Amino acid sequence: MTFDIDAVRAQFPALQTGTVYLDNPGGTQVPQRVLDRMTDYLVRCNANKGGGFRTSSESDAIIAAAHAALADFLNCDPREVVFGANMTTLTLHISRSLAKWLKPGDEIVVTRLDHDANVAPWLLAAQDAGAVVRWVDVNLADATLKIDDVTQAITPKTRIVAVGYASNAVGTINPVKHVIDLAHAVGALVYVDAVQYAPHGLVDVRALDCDFLVCSAYKFFGPHVGVLYGKHDLLDRLPAYKVRPAHDEPPDKFETGTLNHEGIAGTLGAIEYLEWVGDPARGYRPLAQVSGERDPERRARLARGLAALETYEHGLARALIAGLQAIPGVRIYGITDPERVSERVATVSFTLAGQHPRRVAEQLGEHDINVWDGNYYAYEIVRRLGLDEGGGMVRVGPVHYNTQDEIAALVAAVRALAT
Ligand SMILES: Cc1ncc(COP(=O)(O)O)c(C=O)c1O
Numbered sequence: 001m002t003f004d005i006d007a008v009r010a011q012f013p014a015l016q017t018g019t020v021y022l023d024n025p026g027g028t029q030v031p032q033r034v035l036d037r038m039t040d041y042l043v044r045c046n047a048n049k050g051g052g053f054r055t056s057s058e059s060d061a062i063i064a065a066a067h068a069a070l071a072d073f074l075n076c077d078p079r080e081v082v083f084g085a086n087m088t089t090l091t092l093h094i095s096r097s098l099a100k101w102l103k104p105g106d107e108i109v110v111t112r113l114d115h116d117a118n119v120a121p122w123l124l125a126a127q128d129a130g131a132v133v134r135w136v137d138v139n140l141a142d143a144t145l146k147i148d149d150v151t152q153a154i155t156p157k158t159r160i161v162a163v164g165y166a167s168n169a170v171g172t173i174n175p176v177k178h179v180i181d182l183a184h185a186v187g188a189l190v191y192v193d194a195v196q197y198a199p200h201g202l203v204d205v206r207a208l209d210c211d212f213l214v215c216s217a218y219k220f221f222g223p224h225v226g227v228l229y230g231k232h233d234l235l236d237r238l239p240a241y242k243v244r245p246a247h248d249e250p251p252d253k254f255e256t257g258t259l260n261h262e263g264i265a266g267t268l269g270a271i272e273y274l275e276w277v278g279d280p281a282r283g284y285r286p287l288a289q290v291s292g293e294r295d296p297e298r299r300a301r302l303a304r305g306l307a308a309l310e311t312y313e314h315g316l317a318r319a320l321i322a323g324l325q326a327i328p329g330v331r332i333y334g335i336t337d338p339e340r341v342s343e344r345v346a347t348v349s350f351t352l353a354g355q356h357p358r359r360v361a362e363q364l365g366e367h368d369i370n371v372w373d374g375n376y377y378a379y380e381i382v383r384r385l386g387l388d389e390g391g392g393m394v395r396v397g398p399v400h401y402n403t404q405d406e407i408a409a410l411v412a413a414v415r416a417l418a419t
Helices: 005-010 013-017 032-044 054-074 087-099 120-129 147-153 176-185 232-237 261-278 296-325 338-343 357-366 379-384 404-418
Strands: 081-084 107-111 132-136 158-164 189-193 212-216 226-230 330-333 348-352 372-374 393-396
Touching (some): 032 054, 032 261, 054 081, 054 261, 081 087, 087 189, 087 212, 107 120, 120 132, 120 158, 132 147, 147 176, 158 176, 176 189, 226 232, 261 296, 296 330, 296 338, 296 348, 296 404, 357 372, 357 393, 357 404
Parallel strands (some): 107 132, 107 158, 158 189, 189 212
Antiparallel strands (some): 212 226, 330 348, 348 393
């Protein structure tokens, strides 16, 4: 299918302002459909759940529809989708619950490539349970996971393996399926952080066979909401930290308190937008027309949309890497070989000799070009690269709504700073 970048950009009110948004790994902009969903929710059906009146039942219908949409997005059952405040809070909840299943001497595997939200909760769980933590290191030359370390770290005592799908710092896509197979061979559970993969490619929890997987809607064009997938049997058996009157079944038992209903409606809107990318001619259905059932055609539209934007983003990544590499004093951390572009998402981090990353970001900001700097909570890899003291790296994170012109503007602005 063709990818019409002008039609895509026209969906996003924030993109009409002239700002170049390359801070996307920190959070993406939202299309009009997300705004419409949130406004519609707050105007037409703003209520608490389970009441005996219209607005409450319509609110319940929207939330059920959002579970079904996320089930199509991740390829699971709607009851396996848990909404929460954000990925970090959901992970702290699940890690606390899983710690109840651990005993002293059990082992947990974490990596030095992960965002700290998929490390610290496991360090805390290990501390609570007296479990041992084993670390998987990184090949510094291309910022990929050391696969030998994974093989060695996973032992018959391993109970949990926490691994990221794609790095928020250097863009590496990890061989998660391989890690999951190694972990399952010893009976361990696998917790996948897909926060940085979900905006760039189709997730399939059934094909991966992961036990848990988390992502954040605000990184895939939705509002500030976290999403957790868990195998139904595990969510069912796992003890939840919850209040007594709340339901005992998943997902309710993990969706503690009153959720961000308008944010969940907006998350439904983000999935509808990605469907639109896969089939723009179909347009959008009326806002009130929602279903709590899965829809195989929606999954097919999402697959088409994400495949189209993946190919488009490869072109942006190649141009970005080649452009930055040609600037004297720029050093990129991560995969730079254009032949290996499918092993990374388009997120590229670099340093510029003699310039503090914050100063680079500020100067780009003066040109209305948004990039991030620092360690972005990718705490271990930035320390491992020896960059923490110097302010980390500058991170440029294109997504499918960015253009080759924007990449060229960024490269020109960095070149001007270098000279
Ligand atoms: C890879 C990764 N994991 C986890 C998180 C934390 O997500 P949240 O803000 O939803 O807690 C982030 C946020 O930047 C991230 O990039």
